[in-house]
Amino acid sequence: MRFKLRQMEAFRAVMLTGSMNGVARLLFVSQPAVSRLIAHAEQSLGLRLFERDKGKLTPTAEAQRLFEEVGQLFDEALRIDELARDLAERPEGELKLCSSPSLALNFLPPVIARYVNEHPRVRLKYHTTLLSDMAHELLGRKVELAVSVLPIDNPNLVVEPFATGHMVCILPQGHALARQDSVGLAELARNRLVLYSRNIPFGQLVAAAFQRANVPWRATVDIVRAELACALVRSGVGVAIVDEFSVAGGGWPGIEVRPLREPIPLALSLVRSRFERPGRQAQRFVKLLKEQAQRRAAAVQ
DSSP: OOOOHHHHHHHHHHHHHHHHHHHHHTTOHHHHHHHHHHHHHHHTTTOOOOOOOTEEEEEOHHHHHHHHHHHHHHHHHHHHHHHHHHHHHHHEEEEEEEHHHHHHGGHHHHHHHHHHOTTTSEEEEEEEEOOHHHHHHHHHHHSSSESSOOOOOOEEEEEEEEEEEEEEEEEETOOOGSSSSSSSHHHTTTTTTEOOOOSSHHHHHHHHHHHHHOEEEEOOEEESSSSHHHHHTTTTTTTEEGGGGOOOGGGTEEEEEEEBBBBEEEEEEEEEEEEEEOHHHHHHHHHHHHHHHHHHHHHOO
């Protein structure tokens, strides 16, 4: 191998710190040793990696290209190192999970809390993702399991609906419409509206509901996340329509939640790759998730 791993490490450190002194401190080696590593790398590669001027190092175009690839290599090495530590410290493995952002606020945290309490020797990696990226994450094996609040249609995915919900109206505390048990779209449209952008799935659901009800509307503020809508409504910007999971549990003081008279239904789904069998940890998580959905459904009835 012409470009040795130790040379790559020194090269990467120079790119990150911008000086030989910085590299020496970062790698705990002497400055002459760093200079020799870089010089040997340039000689063996037949490339000039840095322009030298009065002690300053300026990366060449070739160095910039190499840095991108070396960075990816070190990211992968860190992942392998992390896996090795996990195998030693957490012998029961890991579970990689993602979900729609709105489910991260109230619905999933109790499930995750119960899971990590019951399986402390499993490493859980969890993040939120957009519907448009969910298939890529599953099929690219970045996650094993996804939980979506919106429909997802892909022939290479297994989609299992397991719970239902609705979009709801949120109002500033003390708003006149809050005196009603439910709110109609026509009533909402007479107020300043904070709505999901029409170019995202939630926005398309809301737009279709207004069209079905034959109610003209215009958003005062377009948003893409429910927590933005909640913050704006609480500040008196207007009224909004969000998914019920984002506002469950009373986590937003200063806003009122009311059902819509014209229902906009939602279906929560478990999603996984058709090409991968769910592992033991994923099966355990799914069991807890379905139990949470059953408790929630029983509480609503």
